[in-house]
Amino acid sequence: MEPVRTCVGCRTRAPRSALLRVVSQNNVLIVDERAVLPGRGAWLHPTRECMDAALRRRAFGRALRVTTQLDTRTFEQHPPRNKG
Numbered sequence: 001m002e003p004v005r006t007c008v009g010c011r012t013r014a015p016r017s018a019l020l021r022v023v024s025q026n027n028v029l030i031v032d033e034r035a036v037l038p039g040r041g042a043w044l045h046p047t048r049e050c051m052d053a054a055l056r057r058r059a060f061g062r063a064l065r066v067t068t069q070l071d072t073r074t075f076e077q078h079p080p081r082n083k084g
Contacts, residue, residue: 005043008059009050019043022075024064029075040064048080 003016021032021041032041042063044050054060060070 007044007050007054008042008063009044009047009052009054009057014045016043018045020046022060022064024060024066024070027066027068028071029060031075031078046080051075051078051080 004013005016005019006013007019016035021035021037021043023030023032023037023039023041025037025039030037035041040063042054042060044054055072055076060066060072064070
C-alpha cells in the first residue's frame with residue numbers, strides 16, 4: 001500500500017508517487033525530485049494549475065510552517081509535467 005499525501009494546490013489526496021515534494025532551505029523553495037531532502041515537505045501535483053494555485057494561496061508557508069517570506073523564483077522556473 002502506497003502512502004497518500006494531500007496536494008497543497010488543489011487540496012485533493014493522491015499517491016505519493018504522483019506528487020512532487022517541495023522543501024524550504026534558507027527560505028528558498030526547492031523542488032525535491034527524489035523526496036530525500038531533510039526537513040518538512042509540502043506535496044503538490046506537478047502541474048502548472050496546482051503550482052499556480054499553491055503560490056496564489058500562499059500554501060507553502062503554511063504547509064512548511066515557515067513564518068518568513070519564501071523565495072519562490074527557483075520553484076517557479078521548475079517545468080511542470082502534463083496531467084495524465
